Amino acid sequence: MGRFKKQQWWLVYLLLGLVLLLPAHASFAQDGYEEVKAFHAELTVGSDGILTVVETIDYSFSTQRHGIFRDLPVRYELDNGEQVIVPIEVVSVEDWPYELERSRSMIRVRIGDPNQTVTGVQRYVITYRAIGAIRYFDNHDEIYWNVTGNDWDVPLSRVSAIVHLPSAVNETSLVTDCYTGIVGSTDQNCEINSAGLDVNFSSNDPLTLVVGWGPKGAVAFIAPQHPELWADYIRPNIVGFLVVILLPLLACIFLLNRWWKYGRDPEGAGTLVVQYDPPDHLTPAEVSTVFSEHIGTEEIIVTIVDLAVRGYLKITELPKAFLSQKNFEFTLLKPGFVKDETLKQHEVKILNVMFGSSEKVTLKHLTDRYAFDGNLPLIRQRLYTQAVAGRYFTDSPEKTRLKYRGIGGSLILLAILIGFVMSNGWLSEDWLNGTLVAVGVALVGVLVMIFGAYMPRKTAEGVRVYDHARGFREYLSTAEKYRLKWQESENVFERWLPYAMVFGVVDKWSEAFKNITLSPPGWYEGQSMSAGFNAVIFSRSISNLQSGLSRAVSSTPQRSSSGSGFGGSSGGGFGGGGGGSW
Known part of the structure; x- marks a missing residue:
């Protein structure tokens, strides 16, 4: 009994589903379904080279509509990339009012009365002439014509066409072909029947036909028209050209004015005055922040060396293994650094990242565990906060x-977005205008980003520190000239070494001490000092240390990343377009 009830419930569910589906199906059948019940084209090739086309379209409306529109292309791109224009002259639309809407690439024939509606099956007969639609080859001429077009909003059926050729054509020279389906398809679900100089085509799909003939000269030659620079590109797209030229120019003027008011630094001393110490007792990273206005891995590296110089850690060269990179060991000398009020926020953070709860760490370990990955933004933020x-x-x-x-x-x-919207209208008529406007706006965006790099503004105090730093860099770069001054300072070589790293003048700073007897620094231990301390040789060890720390600071874990000529296809040749209702 329980099993029977179970089967009953399945039947109930099935019936309920059918009941729910039926209204939707009925609604689809009743509401808005349209189709082209028959499409016939009569093409007459004139001996003057002009093609006359008469299209008869039987269009079925299921709801009240005003009529249909037919889109007729006038601009094409050949297989070799050549742009050609085939002018269209609409002669008549039988028994219906119509309007022509022209764009750069197409003509839309809008048929019907905006004050009246129609329903059921309606017949529309459109006559037009195409000038330059014949294709000329060395040994034959041909018509390669997209009869229906591939851009209809509704399905097509019962497609047919007939091509009438002039009497001068040799009947035995005819070569015919046809293609069906979507653009680019080489399907040939079509039939061809020839009767004298008339060729009939039929299909139930969008249709493209090819008819070639001889002898040469049976049809007059009409040279293809090509777009002209002013008439076809500049004048129709004058708005776009004005935007792409004037908008960035105006933006540049605006941004220059904004930089002058809000981004230009106050005027400094101008004259370079040599300084013999860092400005305002700032750390190397802080000097670099004010001097370059950027913070990268170098600021962290010089901070590590500076902390070693000041006695917070010791750096030891480790024996180099075969085919391996040089390794270093860092030993924390002041475990209570967190409570040290003389340390700056960025220094505390760097020590925390390096050592955590341990007192020894190797460069390889820092690199392998990606110690600084995720911490760089916070260190940068602290340095910028301190500068402000x-x-x-x-x-x-x-x-x-x-x-x-x-x-x-x-x-x-x-x-x-502008480029997409303006390049995808009903006829894509504004693709160049849209592209130019989009390029103009994009150029403004690029200009804003470029000017943004120059908008950070120093205060008068910041300019004073910047000038001081310039003077200090001059001293470190030309220390030999100021031998007497640095001979008066104790441990001046190693004390100012991190600042020389900031300014990229370590070699020059070391060269000034190459013939000076210096005590080896207590914060660094390595093979380079086994035969006595030499500033130039030591600078090479510091260069190796910089390279290793640069790899460690920047190391991050790997993240996963998510034509015819008796050949062609459907949608090729001239003709084409599409249509729908309105």
């Missing part, structure tokens, strides 16, 4: 650049 707190910048340089990158990126996305 020190009143060297009006706002974080990174935040300023990101703001302009965001605006520029949004404009580029807007340009893509």
Whole structure:
């Protein structure tokens, strides 16, 4: 009994599903279904080279509509990329009012009365002439014609065509072919029947036909028309050309004015004055932040060396294994650094990232565990925050650049949207206008992003520190000239070494000390000092250390990434287009 009830429930579910489906099916059948019940084209090739086309379209409406539209292309691209124009002259539409809507690439014949509607099957007969639709080859001429077009909004059936050739054509020279289906299809679901100089074609799919004939000269030669620069490109797209030229120019003027008001640094000293120490006792990373307005891996590397110079850690060269990269060991000398008030925020963070709860770590270990991956943005933020707190910048340089990158990126996305919308209208008539407008907006976006790099603004204090840093760099670069000055300072070589790394003048700084007897630094231990300390040789060890730390700081885990000539295809040749109702 339970099993019987189970079967009953399945029957109920089935019937309920059918009941639910029937209204939807009925609605589809009743609401808005349209089709072309028959499409016939009569093509007459004149001895003057003009093609006359009479299209008879039986269109079925299931709801009240005004009529139909027929799109007739006038611009084509040949197989070799050559652009040609085949002018269309619409002669008549029998028994119906119509309007012509022209674009650069097509003519739309809108048939019907906007004040009246029709339903059921209606017949539309369109007559038009195509000038230049004959294709001329060395040994024959031909018509390669897309009868129906492939851009109809509704299905087509009972497609037929007849081609009438002039009496001068040699009947035995005829060569015919046809193609059906979507654009590019080589299907040949069509029939061809010839009777004298008349060739009949039939199919139930979109149809493209080919008829070739001889002798040469049976049909007059009409040279193909080609687009002209002014008449076909510039004048129809004058708005786009104006936008692509004027919009970036105006944007550039606006951005220059904005930079002058909000991005230009206050005027500094101008004259370079040599300085013998860093500005405001700033750390190397802080000096680099003010000097370059950017923070990368180099600022972290110089901070690590500077912390070693100041006694917070020791750096030891490890024996180099065969075919391996040079390795270093870092030993934390002040485990209570977190409570050290003399350390800056970025320094505390770097020590935390390096050591965590341990007191020893190797360069290889830092690299293999991607220690700095994910921590770089926070270190950058702390350095920028310190620079703003020190009143060297009006706002974080990174935040300023990101703001302009965001605006520029949004404009580029807007340009893509504009290009898509304006290039995909009912006839794609504004594709060049749309492209030009999109390029103009995109160029503005690029300009905004470029100017954004120059918009971070130093304060007067920041300019003073910048000038001081320039003077200090001059000293480190030409230290030999100031031998007396640095001889008066204790441990000056290693104390200013991290700053020389910031300015990229380690070699010059070391060269000044090559003939000077210096005590080896207590914070560095390695083979390069086994035969005594030499500043130039030591600088090479520091270069190796920089390279290794650069790999460690920037290391990240790998992330997963998600024509005819008696050949052709459907949709080829001249003719084509499509249609629908309105």
